[in-house]
Amino acid sequence: MNTAKKKKMNVSPYLYLVPCMLVFAVFLFYPFFKTIFLSLFLTDKMGQAKIFVGLQNYIDLLTSESFQNSLKVTLIFVVIVVVGGMLLGLIAAVLCNKAFPGIRVFSTAYALPMAIASSSAAMVFEIMLHPTVGIVNKLTGLNINWLNDPKTALICVAILTAWLNSGINFLYFSAGLGNIDETIYERASVDGASSVQKFFSLTLPGLSPIMFYTLVVNIIQAFQSFGQIKILTEGGPDEATNVIVYSIYRDAFFNYRFGSAAAQSVILFIIVMLITLVMFRIEKKGVSY
Amino acid sequence: MSQMDTMAINGQKTISREELLALKKRMNARALTRRRIRTGGLLAANIVVAVIILLPLLYAVSIAFMPSNELFTTDLNILPKHPTLQNFADAFTNIPLLRFILNSFIMAGCITIGQIITCSLAAFAFSFLEFKGKGVLFMVVMATMMVPGEATIISNYLTVGNLGMLDTYPVLIIPYLTSAMGIFLFRQFYMTFPKSLYESAKLDGCGNLRFIVKILIPLTKSAIGAMAVYTFINAWNMYMWPLLVTGSNNMRTVQIGISMLNSVDSQSITMMIAGVVMVIIPSIAIFIAGQKQLIRGMFSGAVKG
Known part of the structure; x- marks a missing residue:
């Protein structure tokens, strides 16, 4: 920079990238490669790499029953969250598509969950699902200890997450519905199509580009859910809600096994990456524009 | 309508003018009631779904105003019989809630402002300047x-x-000072401006930084508004990172601090929920205030499939 004027001219575009690249370099690229590096080592309690073990951390994980359970639990969790969250968002968006009195209030209500923190929502759900004072047991007349029963705990946490995600899904789907040409509905009505037929043969295909985008975002987000699980179940009961992210947290910050936790992070990254790539591959074939 | 009228005429062959008018009136009335029924049905369906979606929030507000002893009954008590503000006062005295709220405001505010600055600088370079490795660097960011x-x-x-x-504070803020999504969003907006805008400004002796501050930022207010609302809410709601890096009451953010109320004792459920309600209010308020901006900025051009 302090040499010739000509050189300064060439450098200046990069100066605008320095702030963001610096943050990315220190808190994204460096830690990303460090995580891969750590996953090949046994570490001490301070997280320093001590003994090189190659792929042993990965082999241990993939053969351990606890991690296999985590994979299974994560998969079920993601499916419930994605299907539930998208369905809720889609229903709300379809209901709010045509103008009617009070549409503003309703669309705000449907988008509202996106403003709520996972931790705050988790604490409210904890009380709703409380076995003696909770509204769920009182309304249904059941006597289930929702969060302490391995059969129901995962479903409850997943429904909470689906609820949290439904807000932004509603916005995506509303934007998608707004892009569909109104006249095709009129033409279909003239041809005598019922509203169910119109929904399945016009609305859903018309939504498919945005549907695809929403699906990818939802899957990636669902894999990263943490706060609600930490507060509601701490991975229990009986590891029934021990999703990968919670397992990473527990291994690193309770058991101080940073190497194993790093290996789990890498596996999580690979899973998310693969799913995203496969989905883009499918999109090229299946989505109608 | 007109189609059905002619069909009726075809069916009955002879029809007087009065009969025709009466028929038209009847059909109009029927269409009107049908439309009313449809709107009513839509409204009813919306009310049902909205109540289901808002149930957790409505329930939380109701419990926050409920005296503790009212909650612990076996009968269904959806609304507090003797509403009280005691829970809110208790929440403030039990944990340093004001300090937590302040911490969260500082953190979320700095992250929001920082992201807007770093993202607009980077997006400016990516859309108006020519330099070696531009394509590769943009791919890296994405x-x-x-x-x-x-x-x-x-x-x-x-x-x-x-x-x-x-x-x-720095450890809470610095890792989140930029975002690829922000750079992408801003670049998307900058690309809609003609290059001549930048070139003529440059000819008039307007420096790059001045061009950003005086021309780009005022022109992209809606994108900045959307970005600000989204970033602030996400930062306010952040959980895992603050949980790991903060240890003292002086630094805890609201989301971590509020879960301290969780473990006090089971008698203090109402107080805990009162705390939660107070923590939710700022993010909801910002969301409702900025909702229009958010939708316009994020969904108008950026997400078109």
Whole structure:
């Protein structure tokens, strides 16, 4: 920079990238490669790499029953969250598509969950699902200890997450519905199509580009859910809600096994990456524009 | 309508003018009631779904005003019989809630402002300047969106721990000072401006920074508004990173601090929910105030499939 004027001219575009690249370099690229590096080592309690073990951390994980359970639990969790969250968002968006009195209030209500923190929502759900004072047991007349029963705990946490995600899904789907040409509905009505037929043969295909985008975002987000699980179940009961992210947290910050936790992070990254790539591959074939 | 009228005429062959008018009136009335029924049905369906979606929030507000002894009954008590503000007062005295709220405001505010600055600078370079490696660098930025936060969080924790930065404001803020999504969003907006805008400004002796501050930023207010609302809410709601890097009451953010109320004792459920309601209010308020901006900025051009 302090040499010739000509050189300064060439450098200046990069100066605008320095702030963001610096943050990315220190808190994204460096830690990303460090995580891969750590996953090949046994570490001490301070997280320093001590003994090189190659792929042993990965082999241990993939053969351990606890991690296999985590994979299974994560998969079920993601499916419930994605299907539930998208369905809720889609229903709300379809209901709010045509103008009617009070549409503003309703669309705000449907988008509202996106403003709520996972931790705050988790604490409210904890009380709703409380076995003696909770509204769920009182309304249904059941006597289930929702969060302490391995059969129901995962479903409850997943429904909470689906609820949290439904807000932004509603916005995506509303934007998608707004892009569909109104006249095709009129033409279909003239041809005598019922509203169910119109929904399945016009609305859903018309939504498919945005549907695809929403699906990818939802899957990636669902894999990263943490706060609600930490507060509601701490991975229990009986590891029934021990999703990968919670397992990473527990291994690193309770058991101080940073190497194993790093290996789990890498596996999580690979899973998310693969799913995203496969989905883009499918999109090229299946989505109608 | 007109189609049905002619069909009726065809069916009955002879029809007087009065009969025709009466028929038209009847059909109009029927269409009107049908439309009314449809709107009513839509409204009813919306009310049902909205109540289901808002149930957790409505329930939380109701419990926050409920005296503790009212909650612990076996009968269904949806609304408080003797509403009280005691729970809110208790929440403030039990934990330093004001301090937590202040911390969260500082953190979320700095992150929001920082992201807007770094993202507009980078987006400016990516859309108006020519330099070597531009395409590659942009790809690198976009690729960061693929890396989930959990893949880096352990290493980041170890880094800031080794630097002795744990439990400070900078450690809460600095890792989140930029975002690939923000750069993408701003670039998307800048690309809609003609290049001649930049060139003529430059000819008039307007420097790059002045061009950003005086021309680009005023022209992209809606994108900045959308970005600000989205970033602030996300930062306010952040959980895992603040949980790891803060240890003292002086630095805890609301989301971490509020879960301290969780473990006090079972008699204090109403107080805990009152705390939660107070923590939710700022993010809801900002969301409702900025909702229009958010939708216009994020969904108008950026997400078109």
